[in-house]
Amino acid sequence: MATLHSERLARDFSDGTSLRRVLFPTTLTLHPGELTVLSGPSGSGKTTLLSLLGLVLQPTEGRLRLDDRDLTDLDEADAATVRRQAFGFVFQQPMLIEGLSVRENILLAIGIQGERPSAAHQAKAEALLADLGLAGTGPLQPRLLSGGMKQRVSIARALVKDPAVLLCDEPTSALDAESGQAVMRILKRVALEERRVVVVVSHDARVFPYADRLLKIENGQIVADARERYLP
Amino acid sequence: MRSLVALRLVLHDRASTAGALLGVVAIVFLVGQQLSVFFGLLSFMSVLVDHSGADAWIMSRDTRNLDAGKLIPARYLDRLVGLPEVEWAEPILIGSNLFRTPDGSYETVRLVGSRRPRYAGGPWRFAAGDQHALLDLEAITVDQIDLPKLGRPAMADLTEIGDRRVRLAAITQGARGFQGTLVFGTLEKVREIIRTPAGQVSAIVVRFTPGTDREAALARLRVVLPYASVFRTEDLSWLTRQYYVTNTGIGGSFGFSTVIAVVIGVVIISLTMYTSVLGRNRDFAVMRALGGRRRDIAFVVCAETLIITGLGLFLGFVMLAGLLHFALDSAIPCYLPAPVPIVLAVGTLLVSLLASLFALRTALQAEPAQVFH
Numbered sequence: 119m120a121t122l123h124s125e126r127l128a129r130d131f132s133d134g135t136s137l138r139r140v141l142f143p144t145t146l147t148l149h150p151g152e153l154t155v156l157s158g159p160s161g162s163g164k165t166t167l168l169s170l171l172g173l174v175l176q177p178t179e180g181r182l183r184l185d186d187r188d189l190t191d192l193d194e195a196d197a198a199t200v201r202r203q204a205f206g207f208v209f210q211q212p213m214l215i216e217g218l219s220v221r222e223n224i225l226l227a228i229g230i231q232g233e234r235p236s237a238a239h240q241a242k243a244e245a246l247l248a249d250l251g252l253a254g255t256g257p258l259q260p261r262l263l264s265g266g267m268k269q270r271v272s273i274a275r276a277l278v279k280d281p282a283v284l285l286c287d288e289p290t291s292a293l294d295a296e297s298g299q300a301v302m303r304i305l306k307r308v309a310l311e312e313r314r315v316v317v318v319v320s321h322d323a324r325v326f327p328y329a330d331r332l333l334k335i336e337n338g339q340i341v342a343d344a345r346e347r348y349l350p
Numbered sequence: 351m352r353s354l355v356a357l358r359l360v361l362h363d364r365a366s367t368a369g370a371l372l373g374v375v376a377i378v379f380l381v382g383q384q385l386s387v388f389f390g391l392l393s394f395m396s397v398l399v400d401h402s403g404a405d406a407w408i409m410s411r412d413t414r415n416l417d418a419g420k421l422i423p424a425r426y427l428d429r430l431v432g433l434p435e436v437e438w439a440e441p442i443l444i445g446s447n448l449f450r451t452p453d454g455s456y457e458t459v460r461l462v463g464s465r466r467p468r469y470a471g472g473p474w475r476f477a478a479g480d481q482h483a484l485l486d487l488e489a490i491t492v493d494q495i496d497l498p499k500l501g502r503p504a505m506a507d508l509t510e511i512g513d514r515r516v517r518l519a520a521i522t523q524g525a526r527g528f529q530g531t532l533v534f535g536t537l538e539k540v541r542e543i544i545r546t547p548a549g550q551v552s553a554i555v556v557r558f559t560p561g562t563d564r565e566a567a568l569a570r571l572r573v574v575l576p577y578a579s580v581f582r583t584e585d586l587s588w589l590t591r592q593y594y595v596t597n598t599g600i601g602g603s604f605g606f607s608t609v610i611a612v613v614i615g616v617v618i619i620s621l622t623m624y625t626s627v628l629g630r631n632r633d634f635a636v637m638r639a640l641g642g643r644r645r646d647i648a649f650v651v652c653a654e655t656l657i658i659t660g661l662g663l664f665l666g667f668v669m670l671a672g673l674l675h676f677a678l679d680s681a682i683p684c685y686l687p688a689p690v691p692i693v694l695a696v697g698t699l700l701v702s703l704l705a706s707l708f709a710l711r712t713a714l715q716a717e718p719a720q721v722f723h
């Protein structure tokens with residue numbers, strides 16, 4: 119699978135009158151097969167970095183590459199197409215769409231640009247559901263599921279397109295301890311066995327043991343970058 | 351998949367779907383109903399011309415509509431019948447007088463006299479009796495729709511119009527004039543009732559010989575009758591309608607109520623679509639993050655509008671058909687010429703797409719980055 123590089127990626131936000139630098143130039147190489155945890159205090163820029171890495175936010179400066187492909191300066195439609203092909207997202211809330219069944223929510227990640235999901239995609243969606251302990255929930259409305267189940271559906275939605283990169287923003291913070299552990303075990307396996315780039319933003323200490331690499335960010339700057347073996 | 355998403359959203363967000371549906375149905379039904387009354391009245395205005403079976407109408411010079419012509423000499427007929435282009439030419443007399451109802455009161459009626467045996471310009475459809483009834487010199491017809499107004503005279507009843515004795519010999523169907531109750535009779539009887547001097551008629555209707563070039567024939571008639579107006583039947587029908595529409599304010603008042611109906615529909619559609627999209631803002635941001643381009647979001651919103659409009663058109667037309675069915679046998683004028691429903695459907699579709707532009711704009715503002723907040 120692919121490697122994600124950021125070169126001096128930075129982002130400013132205007133707070134009405136003046137521009138404020140929320141993320142200072144950040145150079146990172148994120149490897150497949152590794153679960154990277156990004157932690158730091160509230161407002162430190164974790165979500166901003168994750169959004170830049172996921173092409174949902176344009177950097178003020180710097181470049182982003184997926185292997186050799188430069189992803190900076192893409193127009194709206196091209197950026198969407200890259201997200202559709204290569205990036206999976208898991209958010210703090212499951213953000214499933216009410217009115218669509220669980221299966222349709224998952225397949226939407228394939229069909230959002232108008233494609234009809236193939237039989238292979240349908241089979242993949244069912245396999246993912248079974249794999250995530252959600253066998254048989256495909257035809258159900260999301261509101262019938264518990265919070266932990268919904269979050270696992272959203273992981274299935276992120277994985278159905280076989281993304282090179284999986285970006286998760288506090289995926290466990292809305293869940294109870296047990297569901298949170300289950301989600302982390304899945305993410306860990308996705309990184310390790312399926313050789314994807316997985317980044318998990320979290321300030322939940324219970325997540326750290328799953329990390330292969332732990333990044334700490336403060337005031338928009340990476341202040342620590344540690345591999346598993348250096349962790350206490 | 352995008353159309354499926356649109357369908358699911360429409361089915362799930364029942365309140366806003368119902369609201370937008372109401373807007374579409376309001377446009378189809380209200381505008382359709384207005385138009386059917388309008389076209390109904392239009393058909394009344396020119397009913398005699400439209401059912402004359404003639405190719406051309408000859409009236410006095412400078413005539414602007416069927417009901418405002420001076421009398422013309424009946425001897426024009428002699429000049430016409432000899433022409434090779436003319437298969438037949440028939441005189442018509444039109445005028446008004448008072449009809450005495452069985453209870454002794456009076457109603458103004460519009461009399462139309464036509465000549466035996468062809469009765470061109472005469473009655474064309476009967477609820478009781480037939481054309482042969484007019485062979486009797488005293489015979490007249492009244493229309494089914496006017497029977498209550500005229501005190502429900504029975505067949506073969508004797509009464510008076512303009513103090514002349516007449517006998518109800520047939521009952522017509524669909525003979526409704528804009529100027530009021532239409533009564534058909536023989537040329538001689540009508541001449542007597544409306545006191546027209548002999549040798550004068552209101553109009554002459556002409557049928558061309560099959561295979562004749564119509565334009566050439568019309569030009570020929572104009573040469574032969576330089577002191578008369580020669581109309582194509584369609585032109586006279588159009589002129590008569592145009593005259594009433596512009597001179598009675600009917601056009602303006604129907605235009606106004608149609609515009610109001612459209613405005614109400616547009617307001618309902620745009621408000622409900624806007625609220626619905628606003629409520630779905632987060633979902634549109636999710637779709638963007640999943641890889642949806644702006645145009646995919648636009649597709650979903652437009653598909654939602656199309657689905658709702660399609661459903662609304664169906665409901666609206668079913669209701670309209672119900673109303674027309676009910677109104678057909680009543681005194682309510684109603685008539686929808688074939689192209690009108692199609693124009694109405696296409697117009698409604700455009701209007702409702704236009705009304706959803708505001709919602710579309712809002713949906714397109716959903717940014718993928720929103721999903722992280």
Ligand SMILES: Nc1ncnc2c1ncn2[C@@H]1O[C@H](COP(=O)(O)OP(=O)(O)OP(=O)(O)O)[C@@H](O)[C@H]1O
Nearest residue numbers: 131132133140158159160161162163164165166167
């Ligand atoms: N769209 C925006 N406009 C202006 N300022 C923004 C915007 N998004 C983020 N910020 C600011 O950037 C800073 C970093 O925000 P970010 O969301 O990246 O923090 P975070 O580390 O994810 O915090 P948390 O743990 O609370 O989620 C904050 O001060 C925030 O107010």
Ligand SMILES: [Mg+2]
Nearest residue numbers: 164165166287
């Ligand atoms: Mg955050």
